[in-house]
Amino acid sequence: MSRDGCGKDDLLEDNRTDSGIDSYRSILKSEEPREPSTDFSGPRDKLSATGEERLDSAYASSSLTVESLSDIVGVCSLSSPREEQEEEEDSREEECGQDDNPLTIITEDGDTILHLAIIHEEERIAQRLIEIFPKEVLDIQNNLYQSPLHLATYLNLTEVVKGLVEKGASLQLQDHDGNTALHVACQHGQTQCVSHMTQNVSPSKLAPVLETQNWRGLTCLHLAALNRQHQIMKLLMKMDAELNIQEGTSGKTALHLAVEMHDITSVKLLLSKGASVDAAMFNGCTPLHLAVGRQDATIANLLCQSGADMMLRNMEDETALDLADGNDDILALFPFDDIQISGRSVVGVNF
Known part of the structure; x- marks a missing residue:
C-alpha cells in the first residue's frame, strides 16, 4: 500500500528526532504508528526477501558489534531507584556515560541493541535484554518497521519469541509488508512460534491480530492456507480464527485459496470446521467454480458432497457446470440427464 509524502529520507529524519529512548534513566513511549514508506531501496538486512547479509553502517559508528554485545549487557543496565542503588548507578555512569549508555542507542537503521542481539542470534543476550527493558522498548520498530518480535520470528528463535510474548511485546505491530509477527510465523511454517503467540494470550488481544490483513490483504x-501449513491452520482455528474472511484483492476465503492450491487436506480441514462452501469472491465465483475451472474433479466432488450449490452463477453469469469444458469426471458430478442449461446440451449421466 502506498502513501504519498512518506519517502525514505522523511522516515530516517523521523527516527533521528525521536529515537524512542531518551536516556538510560527514562524510557520514552514508542512513536505513534505510521504508514509504511513505499521507498524501500533494496534489501538491507539478512531478513530481507533476498536473504542478503545486512550491512549496517551503524555498527561501527555506535560501537555495537556482536563482539561487544555481551560486554555492554554485562556492564550496563537500566537504572534502579537511586535510593536503593546510588553507588552502583554512579559506577555504571562512569562505565557507560550518563548520556551514552549503549543500551539506549539506536542505529541508523533504527535498530536497538535488542534488535542487534536477535539479528546475530545471540539468544542469551537477547533474553537478558528482554528482562532489562520495559515493554515500550520491546515494541520499538526499526526503519523496516520490524519489532524485535518480528526478527525473532523470522529467525525462528522460539525461546526469544516466548520471552517477548510473556513480557508483553505487542502482537499487533505490522512491518513494512503489513505483516505481524504471527503472519511471518504462519507464512514460514514456524509452528512453535505460532504456539507461543497464541497460547496463554487473551482472546481480546489475539482476535485483532487474527483479523489483521497485510498490505496484500x-x-x-x-497465509497458512497458501503455504499448506496444516498444523498451523489447526492452531489458528482452535483460537477461533474467522474462516470466511475475504482477502483484500479478489475476495477469496481460505477455502478458495486451498482449492486453488489443489490442497485437499486444507479443503477437508476447512470444511470440517464450518467454512462456507458457497462463499463468493468479488466476481461471484465460489470454491466450486474454482475447482471445476481448474479441472480438479476430486476437490469438486468433495465440495459437492459438502452441499455446494451447483447452480450459483458468477458475475459472468456462469455456473460451475459452464466451466466443466467437457471434462467427463466433472460432468458426472452434476445430476442432470439429457437437459439443457443456458441453451447448451448437457451430457446424459447414468446413475
Whole structure:
C-alpha cells in the first residue's frame, strides 16, 4: 500500500528526532504508528526477501558489534531507584556515560541493541535484554518497521519469541509488508512460534491480530492456507480464527485459496470446521467454480458432497457446470440427464 509524502529520507529524519529512548534513566513511549514508506531501496538486512547479509553502517559508528554485545549487557543496565542503588548507578555512569549508555542507542537503521542481539542470534543476550527493558522498548520498530518480535520470528528463535510474548511485546505491530509477527510465523511454517503467540494470550488481544490483513490483504489463516501449513491452520482455528474472511484483492476465503492450491487436506480441514462452501469472491465465483475451472474433479466432488450449490452463477453469469469444458469426471458430478442449461446440451449421466 502506498502513501504519498512518506519517502525514505522523511522516515530516517523521523527516527533521528525521536529515537524512542531518551536516556538510560527514562524510557520514552514508542512513536505513534505510521504508514509504511513505499521507498524501500533494496534489501538491507539478512531478513530481507533476498536473504542478503545486512550491512549496517551503524555498527561501527555506535560501537555495537556482536563482539561487544555481551560486554555492554554485562556492564550496563537500566537504572534502579537511586535510593536503593546510588553507588552502583554512579559506577555504571562512569562505565557507560550518563548520556551514552549503549543500551539506549539506536542505529541508523533504527535498530536497538535488542534488535542487534536477535539479528546475530545471540539468544542469551537477547533474553537478558528482554528482562532489562520495559515493554515500550520491546515494541520499538526499526526503519523496516520490524519489532524485535518480528526478527525473532523470522529467525525462528522460539525461546526469544516466548520471552517477548510473556513480557508483553505487542502482537499487533505490522512491518513494512503489513505483516505481524504471527503472519511471518504462519507464512514460514514456524509452528512453535505460532504456539507461543497464541497460547496463554487473551482472546481480546489475539482476535485483532487474527483479523489483521497485510498490505496484500492476507490474514494469518490465508497465509497458512497458501503455504499448506496444516498444523498451523489447526492452531489458528482452535483460537477461533474467522474462516470466511475475504482477502483484500479478489475476495477469496481460505477455502478458495486451498482449492486453488489443489490442497485437499486444507479443503477437508476447512470444511470440517464450518467454512462456507458457497462463499463468493468479488466476481461471484465460489470454491466450486474454482475447482471445476481448474479441472480438479476430486476437490469438486468433495465440495459437492459438502452441499455446494451447483447452480450459483458468477458475475459472468456462469455456473460451475459452464466451466466443466467437457471434462467427463466433472460432468458426472452434476445430476442432470439429457437437459439443457443456458441453451447448451448437457451430457446424459447414468446413475
